[in-house]
Amino acid sequence: MKLKLKKDGNQSPVYNSTDESGSPFLSAKMEWNERYGSYIKQAHNWRIAAAGALAVSVVLAGGVVWQASQSKVVPYVVEVNHLGRAIAVSPAEEAAMPNTQVIMATLAEEVWKFRTVIPNNAAMDDNIKAAYKYVDSNAQAYDYLNAYYQRLDAWMGNNPGVVRTVKITNVLPDGKDTWLVYWTESESGFSNSSGNGKEQAASNKHYKAVVGITVVPPTTESAILANPLGIYIKSITWSETLQ
Template sequence: MIRRADMKSENTNYELNPYINARREWTERYGDYITRARNWRVAAAMSFLTTLILAVGLSITATQSKIIPYIIEVDKLGKVAALAPAEELKQIDTKIIKSILANFIIESRSISTDRIIQKRALEKIYAYLPRGSSAATYIKDYISHNNPFVLAETKTVTVEVSTVLPLSEKSWQAEWQETSHDLQGSLINRKKWKAIISIEFSSPTTEAAIIANPLGLFITQISWAQQL
């Protein structure tokens, strides 16, 4: 009986002790905050790790991405007649090559009084000339001695391509007629020309190259002369 009374007295003193009660309250209140803070740190660390893994994965995917060029063939009305990835085409239709080479001659030799049209023509022809190639040097030298913007101050030149024929797998021959008029519209002369053109193919790898030269046809050598 005495022992039970002593234990009851100790429990009563424990409950009435203000220091012990304060410690108990601190433990219950701030211990919960500490637990929450620890859980928040763990969650933040896991979130950061997940974000890092995703970023690394996206970076690897981006470096391995590949642009696949497509070749589009259109009919006389401008409607799409054929569409396929360039890598899947075993042999390119010669009509497409003829069209590109004919347009190259027209853009290279025509002279327009409209400076915007003339500027765009020059941009188009350079899209088919590899840097440092013999053809690029030839065209650059020709333009430097026959500046179309200067010539347009006195005349215009229209070009009509008559034939574009293959000489071999990589060599082509083009023939055309140039008609020159003065700025009043009077005929100056008509001349016939012939060119020998060498080509090669290289798939474009950038968005700009695909837009400018989707087929990847490049003119590596070219020379032209007037026909007598």
């Protein structure tokens, strides 16, 4: 506002109600800005800062939740002496590809579990569950074994008390991820068809299986306990051979 003097001889100052432009509205606006403009701007800046802090908090919270869901088991190797006392502890290195002997032993055991028949339901169930831990549930082998065990269940119902023993004779590589497994089976416990109550003599049969595998190193505690080597059977077929 502009200070002006009256010209009527009275020299006391009076305030003009207009600014230099002569508009009382602009004068009021300028007065408002001078008194409250800084407060309004500060409040606006604080709102922006608060919104930014909230956004950062949301991002950090999401990161914490994601990190918690990505927990992994870090295995350690503990070396002990003859008394069982730990003398060295270090993180285990990434699992390497199992060597040939380990794969051969694993496949031999799996085929033995698949084909062995025990006249005890609880023992058979345990045998089957242990065998499936090494089968890829998303591959051909899983469906093949499901169909086989359905037929086997019906066969065992018609032949109670029959025992099938399996002897693995050879395991050979047939390519990078394909193996051949050879074994002999003998079945006993059949009743003699003559009706004299005597059991038939055990008969020996020879079989060959073509097995495809894949190696997936375990990354969770449950996978380590179930299949520590990460060897999975992805395809399998078998048939009887002459020798």
